[in-house]
Amino acid sequence: MNEELFQEDAYLKQCEAVVSTVDEQTGSFTVTRTNFYPTGGGQPGDTGVAFDSSDREIRITDTQRNRATGFIDHFVEIPSQLPQVGDDLYMEIDWERRHRLMRIHSCLHLLCAVIPGRVTGAQVYDGRGRVDFDTAEPFEKNQLSYSLNLLVQQNAECRILSYSMSELNQNPGLLDSLSVPVPPVEGQVRLIHFDGIDIQPCGGTHVANTEEIGRVKVTKIESKGKHNRRISVVLDD
Ligand SMILES: [Zn+2]
Known part of the structure; x- marks a missing residue:
């Protein structure tokens, strides 16, 4: 056990x-x-x-x-x-550290809702994090920070959903709405749903509602190749 x-x-x-x-x-x-x-x-x-x-x-x-x-x-x-x-x-x-990790991790889910591009990588650190997107679009730091903070203030609830692969396959609309593809797993897939904002398969830990993330700030936008934008974000309080 x-x-x-x-x-x-x-x-x-x-x-x-x-x-x-x-x-x-x-x-x-x-x-x-x-x-x-x-x-x-x-x-x-x-x-x-x-x-x-x-x-x-x-x-x-x-x-x-x-x-x-x-x-x-x-x-x-x-x-x-x-x-x-x-x-x-x-x-x-160490709850203080874990809670900061949960806040940043949850913020990265919101970032997936703001950026229209496939996620190719993500990393959470204590108080900061980053996501790589498969996109060639230019972005602007202040605009992204503003969009993220608007989503934080929506106080959207985080729900954990569980689907079998066959249930997911019968629900192509849901599959299309996922920000990242479903990993090749057998049995149940754990989906994290920030109500009205983002839904994706994830095994991590998240805050109960977006307001708990607190104020955030996009600090860096890097081009890692033609079709890759790396967006870095920090907790800003
Ligand atoms: Zn997650």
Whole structure:
């Protein structure tokens, strides 16, 4: 069992879990359930802390999905502090950092609604982020900032939808409206819908409504080739 609590509740700051496996080689461990988001979809993995039943503090400096097992590895700062299999843990993410990541990540979804072009890449950092679009159009920083902030102020709700591939294929209108193509997955596709603004497949963590993103500013527009515009944005408060 490796329950991924952040999938349903991006606001879960703490959780209780039991250690499933420990890897001394990499200095990491897995748990029965976790609120720590692993690096993926352009969003960095969570950092935070775990406490064992003796109130011993274990600092977690990175979270990654293990390619071989598919489980979520929590990397500790000091390998000698690794917990043991079967230990009970109280896990706490660095919420301030995660919330900034959620705000920027959500803002990048709004950017997809503002720019008419296929997304070819995206990266979220703490307090800033960027998206690459397949487009040759020129853009203007202040105009993009203005458009983004208008969308933020719409206070549009974020909903998580789940579709099977066959449901999606029966719904070509929905498929056409996605900002990024559906990744080749089996089973269910997780779609993130900012009401009336943007819908796309995404596995990351998002704010509950756009107003929570706060004021944002487009800082850079770069041409990375003829048909590529890289747009960089920061939290502006
Ligand atoms: Zn997303």
